[in-house]
Amino acid sequence: MAVHEGQLEATEQNGGNQQRGAEEEEEDIEEYVPVKKRRLMAAQQLLNKKAVKGANGANMTSTLDEQEGLKSSEIKPSLLVKSSQLKKDAPEISVTEALVMQEKEMIERLSEKKHLVPVRELAKGISYTEPMQTGWKPPLAIRNLSEKDCKDIRRQWHILVEGDEIPPPIKNFKDMRFPDPILKKLKAKGITRPTPIQVQGLPVILSGRDMIGIAFTGSGKTLVFVLPLIMLALQEEVRMPLIGGEGPFGLVVCPSRELARQTYDVVEEFTAVLSEKGYPQLRSMLCIGGIDMRSQLEVVKHGVHIVVATPGRLKDMLAKKKMNLDNCKYLTLDEADRLVDLGFEEDIREVFDHFRGQRQTLLFSATMPKKIQNFAKSALVKPVVVNVGRAGAANLDVIQEVEYVKQEAKIVYLLECLQKTPPPVLIFCENKADVDDIHEYLLLKGVEAVAIHGGKDQEEREFAIASFKAGKKDVLVATDVASKGLDFPDIQHVINYDMPAEIENYVHRIGRTGRCGKTGIATSFINKNQSETILLDLKHLLKEAKQRIPPVLATLDDPMEEAEELAKASGVKGCAYCGGLGHRISECPKLEHQKSQAIAGTRRDYFGSGGYGGEI
Template sequence: MSDSFDKLGLSRETLGALRQARFTRPTPIQEQAIPPALAGKDVIGCAATGTGKTAAYVLPLVERFAGRKGTLGLVLAPTRELVLQIAEPVRFFAEPRGLTHAVVIGGEDMGAQVKALKERPTFVLATPGRLVDLLENEAAAFPHLEALVLDEADRMLDMGFLPQLERIFTALPRRKQTLLFSATLGPEVSRFARQRLYKPVRVEVTRSGTPAERAEQRLYFVRAEEKTPLLLTLLARDDKTTLVFTRAKERVEKVHKALQKAGYRAALLHADRTQNQRRQAMDGFRDGTYRVLVATDIAARGLDVEDVGHVINYDLPHAPEDYVHRIGRTARAAASGVASTFAMTREGQVVTRIEGIMRAEIPRLSVPREDPVFKEQWELFLAAQRNPGPPQKDHGQAKRSADHAPGRHARTHKKRDS
């Protein structure tokens, strides 16, 4: 691996910006993807979440478009949050070179976006759905586009965006550079790439489906009613920032209420949250206002947090590939963390498929049913079953023990330098 960016063909201006951003050495995906991208070649990049892939396409495109006018680059991403996240490095590296950008996402004023596109920004950063709306209204056009980036292509296809992507391709010049990045390269992504990319350079810094190596994985086989007691037990054992994944928005609400009742500062993310609520939850999770964030896979897409210490899969994901996305969030940059997964016995086949994708077995741990927190929560559950009304248990004792549990409340922590 190269120990500096100097050997990648980048300009003096970009190298200076990298030093200013405190990027000391390229990540594997940057080292391998930047040279072919600079040369104008199509690239397929497979890398786990948090490995620096945004800079792997932003830097070469900034180099190629510096000093030129018109809309030359289009970046597509599956969620509003990810588009906004991409905008940050684009702004940092592109604006000093005189390059502009526009953000085109749902949930924001379309009129303002139409106005921004009329200014012919160098880069358009968009979600597929909103961009198609603008294309249908003849409010967007890309006659001189030279590069298309598909970020998290697997997620866009999983979310059903194939028709929108096909529509977008019909509006773009046939001759263009296409850069496709994905955490996994399943059959659907591979088929799409074969149809849409021309002699791509394939850059796979981790085997497709390989989780971040620094994540310590744990698997607990539980009964459904044991999930919440186990969740609260794991939270009481440390003070790590924790991201909890559930399958559906109703489950998000249920788990969030249980956490609040236990005294934890927790936020939630699901599809029905407003854009303002989503931003408030994510900002609070990043700055330590909330120790725990409960989310569905789609709602958490694009969430960029440097030091998630613990990812807990309260429910197994719908698609085995999503497991890789989830646990990748606990080993970004130089961080390491824990990924705990709850599975019921009948879900053994799902676990087998996940392990098949990763080519490794997830270590099994016993459910800590003798832990005081687990026993307390289990007693509360049994009391609720016996009495549909409020349990008659002495909550004063539960609250006192909760107050002494480590990491119970929000903590203040410094962000790592990126």
């Protein structure tokens, strides 16, 4: 029994010794502290040190929760928190101000690319700060006109100008110092005094300034850029005559072959009278598709002074080095907004890359929305904007009539419409198939009609235009290819068989009548096939021109009546992108359409149908 008790005591003693040994071992092991906790403790120690220094040794203790609170205060606020804080601190702006800012940003984004700057100049950082110098000066009496006198003349002729050091307006051709043969030719054509765009535009261009010219259709814009071009070519030829393969001195780019042909004919008219009177011969060339290139190259071989071209053929000739722009100092983009809208932007930029020095650049159109003006101003040198009337406004000499006609009844009602006035009459359609159908229908009804659209070959197109201009045919049925800039004599009536998708096209179409001070009638068929946007644009255009608004348009819900405050605040009436008065840029269907086209284009490139890939 005693042994047993002794063993038990020894066992207990051994157990106690083991327990103490384990406790000692546990004391040697460092307890694991999570990373988060260690960081907090390190931050706390740092804070304690700072607090000790700042408070002369005052102790600072805190619980783990307090440590976490201090740590969280050290963490920087997120961008979301900052954004909400900025919004709270920012001054409150009205809905109108917010919309104005949004529209401004949209316009700035659209004009970010400098489309008109050559790649070489862009790469080398070349920029011109002073306009080109010409040898032209107005008479002393004109030069001595005060700023007040100039403003009075502009007010009298309803001319709006923007720019620095604008040359004074001149009210007659003689003071513009044109040669006698040109003055006599103008008189023979019945042009005795300049139109408003010519009063200000000609002195600006003759002075060598870059210009954006905006004036209603039929206001004589062609002469504004043709006459200074002839004067420049004459001056350069006298100074240093061209030899074979050289030239041109001046270039005019047009969106359609018909407009290029018409401009070329005007140039030829004036250069011919000069050479007849003993002035140096000026050779001009028409550079358009559909014509044998060999005849065009023949002119270049002898040295060409003036070229009138469409972008496609011009680009082709420059790429093949059949012609160069080394000596070219003068460039006009006629109907500039259409050149951009029709997808010629890249072609024009490629043409710009062939210039070797500074050039005088001119842009002309009846419809020149803000987006075109913005990207043009970024590339032009000290540009002068000459504006006669609102950009995109309809010609006030045209009586606009709008009639609701069901789609199936239009072709029958067309014959009744033709009875409104004697011929010649122009009929516009949206697509080629309708042009052919109407042409066939009119021929069956015994009407002397011709047709023109992009699907016809050049010979057919030229025959149609020539026979209509000569009065051999009474009616011309056409797509929008005939709506831009073409000058038909004595057109009394324009019929819009289809309303165009864009209000700019409507303005150009009805501008084929009511030209050079004469009056004309424009009849437009509308029905439920048209979008509400284009109908609202039409309603506002009629209202602006003080024309009768038909009940079908008057009853439309008009969001622009509520947007008058926005128009006043932004300084832009209607849409800054397309010029339509019935909507703002944020709802512009044309902008949406072009965005979708751009997306479709990038997709085509991605799938191999663009760039270096082959077509699928």
